[in-house]
Amino acid sequence: MLSETGRPQKVGLRARKREQTWLGIHAAALSLFAEHGFDAVSIDQIAAAANVARGTFFNYFDSKEELVVTYGPHEQEFQRRLMEQRPDGEPLWQSLVEIIVRYLEEFESQIVVHLRLKAGSPALSRSARPMTERLVADLRVWARDRHPHLAEAEIMLIINVAVAVLGTAVHYWQVDRPAAERIRTVRTMLDRAGSGLATPLNAST
Numbered sequence: 001m002l003s004e005t006g007r008p009q010k011v012g013l014r015a016r017k018r019e020q021t022w023l024g025i026h027a028a029a030l031s032l033f034a035e036h037g038f039d040a041v042s043i044d045q046i047a048a049a050a051n052v053a054r055g056t057f058f059n060y061f062d063s064k065e066e067l068v069v070t071y072g073p074h075e076q077e078f079q080r081r082l083m084e085q086r087p088d089g090e091p092l093w094q095s096l097v098e099i100i101v102r103y104l105e106e107f108e109s110q111i112v113v114h115l116r117l118k119a120g121s122p123a124l125s126r127s128a129r130p131m132t133e134r135l136v137a138d139l140r141v142w143a144r145d146r147h148p149h150l151a152e153a154e155i156m157l158i159i160n161v162a163v164a165v166l167g168t169a170v171h172y173w174q175v176d177r178p179a180a181e182r183i184r185t186v187r188t189m190l191d192r193a194g195s196g197l198a199t200p201l202n203a204s205t
Contacts, residue, residue, distance in 0.1 A: 019073045022060050025050040029067045030113060038068070038121040068117055068124055069131045078106055083142045092147050092155065093194045096139070096162040101187050108179045115175060136163055158197055165193045 028049035032041045043064055047057045061067055071079070082102055086095040104111070118124040136159055143155045169186040 021052065022073060025052060025057060025060055026067055026072060033117055038117050038124060065124060068114055071131065071134065075107060079103060079138065092143055092150065092158050093197050096158065097190045097194065100162065100166055100190065101183060104183050104186060108183065111170065112175050115173065132163060132167065161193055161197065162190065165189050
């Protein structure tokens with residue numbers, strides 16, 4: 001039987017090794033970026049600091065920019081769990097608010113590091129768009145499954161507003177302020193934006 005061959009354990013070990021390598025390269029890169037600045041660090045330096053070959057680097061990342069503007073395995077899994085844990089029947093907007101706030105609470109310190117790096121490199125700001133597009137796509141798939149009664153236009157309106165508020169709030173974060181204060185600001189902005197989304201698009205006037 002397959003369960004007696006050890007194959008599932010091997011697959012699990014392989015996945016863990018890939019994750020550890022990803023995290024090692026990522027951590028080495030962020031350390032170098034913090035010390036020298038994003039533009040001054042080469043891929044060869046990152047590979048050397050992570051103790052991997054240059055070719056190994058490209059097995060995990062297509063570019064140096066991707067180190068900063070892509071979701072890591074922990075972030076992806078955490079986001080997936082947040083979406084799955086929202087209760088049935090909860091309004092879509094409320095679910096998005098809780099997903100966003102909980103995500104920020106978990107990864108706030110990493111986000112601040114990324115913001116500081118982007119501030120010092122215009123190229124990074126331009127490279128961030130695919131990350132936003134990935135978030136919107138993931139939320140769209142989840143929302144369509146969770147709220148089949150909502151029209152596609154309404155789902156995308158709600159998601160796009162939530163993501164726009166998130167992007168605006170984070171862009172204007174005061175990184176010298178306490179983390180809890182920054183996250184409260186995001187929730188406040190989401191609450192203000194959400195007040196106009198309480199009535200469905202197809203509601204009678």
